[in-house]
């Protein structure tokens with residue numbers, strides 16, 4: 001790996017971050033706060049939130065098995081994705097490499113930051129090959145984007161290929177594990193010690209059932225996390241979000257129960273789709289959704305919309321011609337989808 005300083009945008013490396021009122025006071029117990037121009041009324045919403053979310057991070061550290069100083073919390077994973085560009089790439093100079101197809105935000109953030117985005121097609125089994133990813137890199141490549149289980153394909157990438165990329169690439173490798181709660185693979189966040197160039201993304205939006213609160217996580221070396229903290233908006237996570245996330249992390253068993261039900265339903269849905277005349281193929285999945293190749297994805301999508309059922313049409317995505325991406329819902333919702341597809345005439 002290149003030296004972190006060499007990888008970092010020079011203005012970011014040299015940045016003196018904004019110092020908020022709540023940053024400057026620390027340590028002593030206090031009960032009179034006249035430092036932040038807050039209104040003294042309307043408690044508790046009148047107070048600025050903890051800028052570094054220390055209570056929440058203590059819980060995240062315990063649940064996720066990652067030290068608190070190796071955790072960044074953002075306004076969704078999307079904040080961490082954007083920060084990776086803003087910290088480690090120079091607009092108009094650097095490029096990034098990513099698997100294709102994958103989650104759309106990696107490219108959108110590349111475009112916003114004026115960074116060349118180099119997609120490398122997966123094989124027909126939606127697997128990546130370390131050699132082909134690395135051969136798309138040059139001296140100006142700063143980031144490689146991986147997603148496992150991948151979206152929209154659902155499958156885990158092969159662990160040994162990911163590790164080979166981590167070992168051989170001179171820049172940073174981001175492994176987005178938004179769906180790892182649904183997989184039995186060992187999550188990469190537990191291997192931060194082995195790979196100083198690894199950034200792992202997690203989110204509250206999927207298995208944890210908290211898409212509304214907007215909370216994403218990045219796990220990485222404490223040096224990388226310090227850079228993210230320097231660049232983020234001072235109060236990027238609201239008090240309301242911090243409180244809701246603390247409540248959620250106090251009860252991880254509830255999430256385990258949801259996951260178990262979702263995985264049972266996933267098996268049932270995959271079997272049922274396999275028997276639909278309009279379905280040609282169901283791809284193997286390690287996530288809470290599956291990709292189904294249909295006779296005519298657009299026609300099926302339009303038919304389902306008329307029935308008030310919305311799935312994701314991935315027909316225009318590379319390697320996904322005529323594919324629909326189906327999220328696993330409740331048993332009732334899943335049955336509604338199956339009934340609609342079975343009733344369909346033409």
Ligand SMILES: *Cc1c(COP(=O)(O)O)cnc(C)c1O
Nearest residue numbers: 076077078103151178203205216
């Ligand atoms: C849904 C999803 C996310 C979650 O993004 P948030 O901004 O945290 O809601 C991240 N990565 C992938 C691959 C996803 O599919």
